[in-house]
Amino acid sequence: MTSKMAMRILTAIVALIFLISWIMKSGSGMSDSAFTNVRNGFLITFAVFLTLSIFSFLYRDNPFYKFAESLYVGISAGYWMCYGFWSTVVGNFVPRASRSLSEFFHVPYQEQADHIFIYIPIIFGLILLTRLLPKIGWLSRWSLAFIIGATAGLNLTRYLRSDFISQVSNSFIPLFVDWKGIGDFVNHISLAADGQFIAILSNWVIFVGVMCGLVYFFFSKEHKGAFGVASRVGIWILMITFGASFGYTVMGRISLLVGRITFLFGDWLNIL
Amino acid sequence: MKYIILLFLTCSSLCLSQALLAQTASSDPPAEAALVPPEPPAPPSNVRLSDLANDDGHGIQVKWDLSPDDGNGAKNVISYDIYRAEAPDAPDSLWKKVGTAVLGVKFYADKGDRESDSRDYLPKRTDLYYRVYAVGAGVRSQAAPAGPVQASDDWFNSLKVPELIFCIVFLILTVRFINMAKGGIDLYVRPLAGIEAIDEAIGRATEMGKPILYVLGIGTAGDIATIASFTVLGRVARKVAEYQTSMIVPCCDPVVMTIAQEIVKTGYADAGRPDTYKEDSVYYVTSQQFPYVAAVNGTILREKPATNIYLGYFAAESLLLAETGVLAGSIQIAGTDQVSQLPFFVVACDYTLLGEELYAASAYLGREPLLLGTLKAQDYLKATVLVCMVALLALRVITGADVIHKPFDMPWW
Numbered sequence: 001m002t003s004k005m006a007m008r009i010l011t012a013i014v015a016l017i018f019l020i021s022w023i024m025k026s027g028s029g030m031s032d033s034a035f036t037n038v039r040n041g042f043l044i045t046f047a048v049f050l051t052l053s054i055f056s057f058l059y060r061d062n063p064f065y066k067f068a069e070s071l072y073v074g075i076s077a078g079y080w081m082c083y084g085f086w087s088t089v090v091g092n093f094v095p096r097a098s099r100s101l102s103e104f105f106h107v108p109y110q111e112q113a114d115h116i117f118i119y120i121p122i123i124f125g126l127i128l129l130t131r132l133l134p135k136i137g138w139l140s141r142w143s144l145a146f147i148i149g150a151t152a153g154l155n156l157t158r159y160l161r162s163d164f165i166s167q168v169s170n171s172f173i174p175l176f177v178d179w180k181g182i183g184d185f186v187n188h189i190s191l192a193a194d195g196q197f198i199a200i201l202s203n204w205v206i207f208v209g210v211m212c213g214l215v216y217f218f219f220s221k222e223h224k225g226a227f228g229v230a231s232r233v234g235i236w237i238l239m240i241t242f243g244a245s246f247g248y249t250v251m252g253r254i255s256l257l258v259g260r261i262t263f264l265f266g267d268w269l270n271i272l
Numbered sequence: 273m274k275y276i277i278l279l280f281l282t283c284s285s286l287c288l289s290q291a292l293l294a295q296t297a298s299s300d301p302p303a304e305a306a307l308v309p310p311e312p313p314a315p316p317s318n319v320r321l322s323d324l325a326n327d328d329g330h331g332i333q334v335k336w337d338l339s340p341d342d343g344n345g346a347k348n349v350i351s352y353d354i355y356r357a358e359a360p361d362a363p364d365s366l367w368k369k370v371g372t373a374v375l376g377v378k379f380y381a382d383k384g385d386r387e388s389d390s391r392d393y394l395p396k397r398t399d400l401y402y403r404v405y406a407v408g409a410g411v412r413s414q415a416a417p418a419g420p421v422q423a424s425d426d427w428f429n430s431l432k433v434p435e436l437i438f439c440i441v442f443l444i445l446t447v448r449f450i451n452m453a454k455g456g457i458d459l460y461v462r463p464l465a466g467i468e469a470i471d472e473a474i475g476r477a478t479e480m481g482k483p484i485l486y487v488l489g490i491g492t493a494g495d496i497a498t499i500a501s502f503t504v505l506g507r508v509a510r511k512v513a514e515y516q517t518s519m520i521v522p523c524c525d526p527v528v529m530t531i532a533q534e535i536v537k538t539g540y541a542d543a544g545r546p547d548t549y550k551e552d553s554v555y556y557v558t559s560q561q562f563p564y565v566a567a568v569n570g571t572i573l574r575e576k577p578a579t580n581i582y583l584g585y586f587a588a589e590s591l592l593l594a595e596t597g598v599l600a601g602s603i604q605i606a607g608t609d610q611v612s613q614l615p616f617f618v619v620a621c622d623y624t625l626l627g628e629e630l631y632a633a634s635a636y637l638g639r640e641p642l643l644l645g646t647l648k649a650q651d652y653l654k655a656t657v658l659v660c661m662v663a664l665l666a667l668r669v670i671t672g673a674d675v676i677h678k679p680f681d682m683p684w685w
Contacts, residue, residue, distance in 0.1 A: 054566070061573040069566040076563035077556075110389070131530065144493075144531050151494025157435050159496065165434050168657055175669055207665070214658050217628045219461050219636075220651040238626065239618070246615035253588075 007063065014049075014064070021045040021268070028270075048268045051260055093118060171210045173203045209237045313341035313349045313406040315413035321402055321421035329396040329425030330384040332356075339406040339413065342375055348408065349375045355403040356382065358395075360417040367403060380404075384423070396423050438653070445652050450645030459644050466605050466623035467633045470504075470581070473603050474511045477578035483518040484508070485577040487568060487593065489608065490524045490561050491585025493531055496631070497609045501584040502535055503634030503643070508581065509539025513548060521554040522571060524564045529556045565589040569596040582606040582621070583630060586613045594620030607633065 022038075022045045029037025053068035094101045095110045096118050102109035128143040130136045177199040179185070189197050215227060216234030223231040266272035316336040324331030334354055342349040351374050355367040370392075373380045382402075384394020394400075401419035405412040453459050477484045486505060491498040505521070512519045521536065523529035533554045540549035557567045569592060572580065580597040582590070583606065590606070590613040597604045598620055606617035607625025617624045625633055631650075635643035 057569065057573075061570065066570065069563075069570045072563040073558050073567045076560040077558040080559040108389075128530065140530070141534065144527075144534065147493050147527060148499060148531070151492075152496070152499060155494060155496060156439070157432065160435050160438055161432075165438065168661070171661060172664065175665060210661070211658065214654050218651055218654060219632050220648060221460070222462055241611075242615035242618055245612055246619065249612060249615070 011063075018045055018049055021048065025268075044268060048264060051264065093122070171206065173206060175203055175207060176200060177203065208233070212237060310409055310411050312411040312413045313408040314339045315406050315415050316342075316352060316404050319402065319404050319416075319418035321400075321419055323422065323424050324381055324383065326426055326429040326431050327383070327423075328386060329423050330386045330394045332382045332384075332394070332400060332402070332421055332423055333379065334382060334402050334404065335379045336404050338376070338378055341406065341408070349406045350409065351375060351407045352377070352380070353405045353407055353412065354380050354382065355405070355415075356394075357401050357403075357417070358398060360401045360419065362401075372407075394423060396425065398422060441656075442649055442653055445649035446645050448645075449648035449652075450641050453641035453644045453648075459648055461632065461636050461644065461647060464625065464629055464633060464636055466607060466625045466629065467504075467636050469603075469605055469623045470508060470637075471511060473579035473581070473605060474508065474515055474517060476603060478515040478517045480578045482578035483520050483575055484512060485568075485572060485575070485580045485597075485602070486519060486521045487580070487582045487584070488521070488523060488528055488532060489582070489584030489586045490564060490589065491528070492525050493527045495585045497583075497585040498528060500631045500634055501607075502531060504581075504583055504637060505532060506535045506539050507634075507637045509536040510543045513540040513543035513545045516545075516548065518550075519553050520571065520575060520577065522557050522564070522568050523554065524557060524559060524561075526556050526559070529554060561587060561589055565592050568593060572596045572600045572602070576600050577602050580604045582608075582617070583625070583633075584608065586610055586617075588613075591616035591620060597621075 022041050024041075025044050026038045026041030029040055031037050031040070050068050050071070053064040056062055057065045090105050090107060094105050095107050099109045124143045124146055128140050131140040178196050185196065188195075191198065212230045212234035214234075215230040216223075216238070218227075218231075221227060262272060316339045318337040320335045322333045322335075324333045336352070339349050339352075351372050353369055354371045354373065356370045357367045359366075370382045370384075371380050382394065385392040386396075387393060388395075399420035399422060401417045402421075403415035403417050405415045407413075449459065474484060486508060488498055488501050488505070489495075493499070509519065519536065521532050523532055533551065536554050537546070537549050540546050557564050572593075573596065577600070580593075580600075580602045582593060582604070586593075586608045587610065590608070590610075594604060594606060594617055604621040605623045605625075606621040607630040608614060608617065609627050609630060611627065614624065614626055628650075632647055635647040
């Protein structure tokens with residue numbers, strides 16, 4: 001049997017299962033309206049078909065996955081285009097540009113003094129479109145330069161605060177919490193989570209982790225000798241952190257899988 | 273029959289009793305109403321108004337002295353309600369409640385919105401009046417209007433002085449190192465395994481006759497990781513053009529696509545092969561995360577690229593892409609500044625650029641004075657911070673005094 005024939009048989013089986021599922025789900029509908037039951041039956045069956053088509057990727061690339069992928073990408077691209085038009089052009093530009101246009105699109109006209117500023121992004125946007133005309137396409141680089149330069153400049157202070165200053169600031173922690181001498185420390189040593197020993201240990205781990213992490217990300221010196229040891233400790237700390245983060249995120253992904261399984265076995269097969 | 277009559281009578285009597293009960297409940301005055309209404313607490317005194325510092329001109333600071341009933345007596349204050357109007361004699365309906373402060377608190381920052389159509393709009397350079405009520409159990413005090421006050425914008429935000437200092441220091445260091453690099457001084461940058469592997473990976477693709485897939489992530493053109501990735505893309509495009517290999521760059525953002533097209537085109541031109549550049553090798557897929565992943569995964573399985581390079585801003589799609597690349601048997605190089613996604617790249621890719629290594633990659637590859645100078649300045653800033661941290665913490669341990677607690681969180685200067 002050729003693979004083409006096998007594919008046809010498989011498609012026929014899938015179509016048959018689809019039809020049976022649609023009929024059964026329509027028959028078991030809860031609504032009084034037959035049309036609603038038929039529609040809901042189709043929607044659930046189609047959602048199941050798309051879910052299983054995407055899951056079929058785990059086996060290998062196949063026409064069902066290609067169909068689901070193309071549908072997903074096409075709908076998404078169309079949706080974002082509409083969203084961009086209605087949120088940016090109609091939402092931001094039209095209410096500030098023209099009263100008659102605002103009335104046409106049923107959005108309230110905003111009569112403000114700063115209307116002049118909206119023409120700056122409009123000009124840059126139009127310049128960006130000059131890419132479509134090869135002779136003056138170079139003009140679009142002005143818009144691109146503005147986008148990258150402006151956003152990089154704006155992000156500089158934001159990231160400087162969130163990713164650098166705040167991190168450094170929070171690393172100034174006491175290395176000897178509630179220290180009243182070595183004798184007192186030894187007498188009261190315990191592994192209680194809110195105890196002095198654990199507090200001191202936690203702060204030392206943070207301190208050493210920050211120091212060695214900074215050493216690892218120091219690019220101007222070769223990582224050899226004591227510097228290399230500190231760098232290796234830094235990468236170990238990073239890897240331990242990544243391990244914890246990996247487990248945490250995988251748990252989140254499993255919950256997404258549980259959601260899909262619940263849909264298949266609950267909403268579709270009514271087993272759960 | 274008699275059972276039906278009995279059932280009917282029972283139901284009727286039940287309905288009647290319910291209706292009577294409901295009527296009684298609604299007509300009886302509440303028990304509280306019969307009592308003497310509680311006395312209102314004394315109002316707060318000395319209400320002071322001032323423009324909120326370090327803002328864009330849409331905030332007012334309201335301060336008051338606590339009510340004598342705050343924290344004691346039967347007329348205990350529960351909270352303070354702050355109202356705002358544009359005229360002292362405005363009717364009550366025009367006084368807008370802007371916030372509440374709990375008992376014991378003597379100030380409130382009325383941070384309004386700058387958009388005039390917003391519910392929380394606070395006009396700039398307009399006379400404003402405030403009332404502060406002390407609120408007790410079900411009653412509130414009298415309040416006289418205070419004001420006027422006007423909100424104005426500040427030219428200088430003193431809370432951002434640390435950023436200013438760091439920027440100035442960074443700028444000085446950057447200019448110095450750029451000049452050193454331009455002057456021919458060799459600035460050392462330690463080797464980065466992931467970046468050194470790029471040339472090898474491009475060579476592998478050439479030998480296998482398969483394309484190279486370059487994914488810029490799902491970030492916008494303004495994300496630092498995307499900007500860093502653009503620099504590496506330029507270098508990869510130049511190498512690809514030299515080796516006569518094909519390249520696929522699917523993009524998640526139209527602006528990113530436009531920039532990527534320019535960069536790849538320039539790379540081909542720099543390599544002396546502008547004729548081999550294909551416009552459709554850099555294309556837009558969609559701006560939504562998971563449809564984008566579905567499309568890129570499909571491309572990986574169909575085109576079977578020899579090398580996959582994932583550099584930029586990534587979220588949940590990181591593992592989906594990297595795992596598919598493993599299935600396709602591609603050599604994979606990844607890098608992102610998203611800490612939560614790095615574990616997935618570390619697990620599934622051959623080489624991973626961790627966080628700042630991605631930023632360093634562009635300088636390491638290009639060896640351009642501008643990028644090298646910036647990288648060196650970053651390193652020296654880090655070294656300065658490291659030394660300062662050790663010195664301050666040592667001082668703290670030796671003296672036992674809290675030398676500086678969270679030094680950049682408040683304007684302690």
